[in-house]
Amino acid sequence: HPRYNVTLKDDKKYPYLKVTKEPFPQILVTRDYIKDGAKYLGPFSDVKSMRTTLRTVYKLFKIRTCKDKLPNSSTRLRLDYEMKRCDGPCEEKISASEYNDLVKEAILFLSGRSLRIVQTLKDRMAKAAEDLNFEVAATYRDRIQAFESTLNRQKIVSHNMTDWDTIGIAVEDDTACAVVFLIRDGRVVGSQQYFIGGL
Numbered sequence: 001h002p003r004y005n006v007t008l009k010d011d012k013k014y015p016y017l018k019v020t021k022e023p024f025p026q027i028l029v030t031r032d033y034i035k036d037g038a039k040y041l042g043p044f045s046d047v048k049s050m051r052t053t054l055r056t057v058y059k060l061f062k063i064r065t066c067k068d069k070l071p072n073s074s075t076r077l078r079l080d081y082e083m084k085r086c087d088g089p090c091e092e093k094i095s096a097s098e099y100n101d102l103v104k105e106a107i108l109f110l111s112g113r114s115l116r117i118v119q120t121l122k123d124r125m126a127k128a129a130e131d132l133n134f135e136v137a138a139t140y141r142d143r144i145q146a147f148e149s150t151l152n153r154q155k156i157v158s159h160n161m162t163d164w165d166t167i168g169i170a171v172e173d174d175t176a177c178a179v180v181f182l183i184r185d186g187r188v189v190g191s192q193q194y195f196i197g198g199l
Contacts (some may be wrong), residue, residue: 013031013032013043014031014043014045015029015030015031015042015043015047015050016029016030016031016033016040016041016042016043016044017029017030017040017041017042017044017050017054017110018030018038018039018041019038019039019040019041019103019107020038021037021038021039022069022070023070023071024064024070024071024089024096024099025063025099025100025103026063026064026067027057027058027063027103027106029051029054039107041107041110041111045192046191046192053110057106057109057110058085059085059146060109060143060146060147061103061105061106061109062084062086062087062102063102063103063106064086064089064090065080065086066078066080066090068090070089071090071092072090075090075091076090076091077090077091078090081093087099087102105120112163112182112184112190113184114147117147118144118147118148121140121143121144121147122140122144124140125137125140125141125144128140162183163183163184164183165180165181165182165183166180166181166183167179167181168181174197175195175196175197176195176196176197177193177194177195177196178193178194178196179191179192179194180192180193180194
């Protein structure tokens with residue numbers, strides 16, 4: 001508990017995104033890393049950016065936001081299903097296998113691997129069209145457009161699609177600021193700032 005460090009004085013921990021281990025997983029925000037079989041992503045130092053990204057994940061992948069344990073025969077469809085923000089796993093409108101494929105794609109997205117998801121969706125769309133299943137192909141087409149719209153808002157810094165972290169440091173008088181840019185698949189997917197005083 002540093003005497004003058006107000007940002008750490010409340011003993012808070014950086015948050016994680018937890019992918020629960022169940023037939024229809026949830027993606028939740030937690031500050032506790034527990035060995036319970038769940039998958040954890042993070043920690044995230046920029047909480048606001050993490051929550052914005054999580055809202056995008058809910059929208060793109062239709063990951064359920066209800067807290068019910070599924071499958072559960074007493075659970076009914078909610079407003080999210082009517083608003084097309086959920087595929088209705090509570091009433092088996094989507095199979096556990098299909099839902100878990102969405103969760104895997106969401107994890108790739110949260111890890112900055114969006115381009116791989118787009119290519120997978122294009123392959124599935126082509127296969128559905130080849131099988132004359134045009135409604136499914138149209139669903140994939142809409143998801144690809146939503147992804148590409150999201151990707152276009154990310155700054156491209158390299159075309160060789162590699163991953164790295166870049167650090168920039170600026171010093172003025174006795175204060176310094178370090179910024180870490182997180183680059184995945186050649187795109188900036190996040191940044192973290194650190195201020196250091198009393199040099």
